[in-house]
Amino acid sequence: MIRLLLTATLAVLPAAITASASDLVVVESGELPIILTAPHGGAEDVPGCTLRTAVGSRFVNRPDQYTDRLARGIADELKRLTGKPPYLVMARFHRKYIDANRRADEAYGDPGCSAVYDAYHAAIRRLVNDIRARHPHAMLFDIHGQAAYPDSILRGTHHGLAVARLLARAGAPAVTGPDSVFGRFAAMGYRIVPLNNTAPTDRVEAPGYTGGHTVALYGSNHQDGIDAMQLEFGRDLRAPAIIAATASDTAQAIAAFYGRYLK
Numbered sequence: 001m002i003r004l005l006l007t008a009t010l011a012v013l014p015a016a017i018t019a020s021a022s023d024l025v026v027v028e029s030g031e032l033p034i035i036l037t038a039p040h041g042g043a044e045d046v047p048g049c050t051l052r053t054a055v056g057s058r059f060v061n062r063p064d065q066y067t068d069r070l071a072r073g074i075a076d077e078l079k080r081l082t083g084k085p086p087y088l089v090m091a092r093f094h095r096k097y098i099d100a101n102r103r104a105d106e107a108y109g110d111p112g113c114s115a116v117y118d119a120y121h122a123a124i125r126r127l128v129n130d131i132r133a134r135h136p137h138a139m140l141f142d143i144h145g146q147a148a149y150p151d152s153i154l155r156g157t158h159h160g161l162a163v164a165r166l167l168a169r170a171g172a173p174a175v176t177g178p179d180s181v182f183g184r185f186a187a188m189g190y191r192i193v194p195l196n197n198t199a200p201t202d203r204v205e206a207p208g209y210t211g212g213h214t215v216a217l218y219g220s221n222h223q224d225g226i227d228a229m230q231l232e233f234g235r236d237l238r239a240p241a242i243i244a245a246t247a248s249d250t251a252q253a254i255a256a257f258y259g260r261y262l263k
């Protein structure tokens with residue numbers, strides 16, 4: 001009797017874990033050479049995963065509030081503007097369980113969390129591989145929120161490293177020029193950090209916001225990567241009354257960049 005129960009439990013368990021892992025990560029294939037990722041906007045509990053405790057540097061367990069709505073809004077508006085959807089990978093799980101923008105050893109506290117963390121990163125890797133097979137040039141935007149510069153949008157590329165290929169083929173204007181994403185943000189009147197009057201490799205990206213694990217892992221400094229940039233939206237820009245406008249403006253900035261540098 002005991003053996004029967006045990007067998008039944010073991011047979012059911014892996015399927016249950018797989019199902020909840022995929023339920024907790026939004027994955028959408030696209031047609032544009034653009035991937036949006038959003039690791040910190042989720043609110044869902046992770047079954048079988050205990051809460052994280054402080055390990056490593058810069059431990060944060062609060063979500064980047066509304067960045068899931070922001071990423072969704074950018075994706076919808078990009079499709080409206082270009083006629084094609086971007087790729088999208090979005091965490092539905094809460095950051096207090098798993099920080100998907102950290103290395104596995106800092107991302108969660110116990111093995112019960114690994115299936116969901118792995119599902120998030122397996123999805124990004126699969127979409128990066130797919131996009132590289134289909135398009136000569138591509139860009140990943142990792143969507144975040146911060147409160148240190150509440151009215152500003154911050155650029156994180158590990159001081160140009162994650163956009164190495166873009167810089168090599170198109171030069172600094174692709175990151176700081178009038179048809180770059182941050183060039184468009186500045187033209188729309190947004191405060192940006194750093195300003196566009198320095199070179200992308202000048203090591204002037206804001207300390208603590210130079211880009212995290214995702215941008216480091218999938219960036220174009222790797223043979224199997226694509227150009228990658230972290231976008232950190234200030235708290236004021238994510239206020240419920242204006243988040244739709246922020247998403248729309250961001251989609252316009254990305255669409256302009258796409259038209260000039262990715263087509």
Ligand SMILES: [Zn+2]
Pocket residue numbers: 040064101143144145
């Ligand atoms: Zn974040």
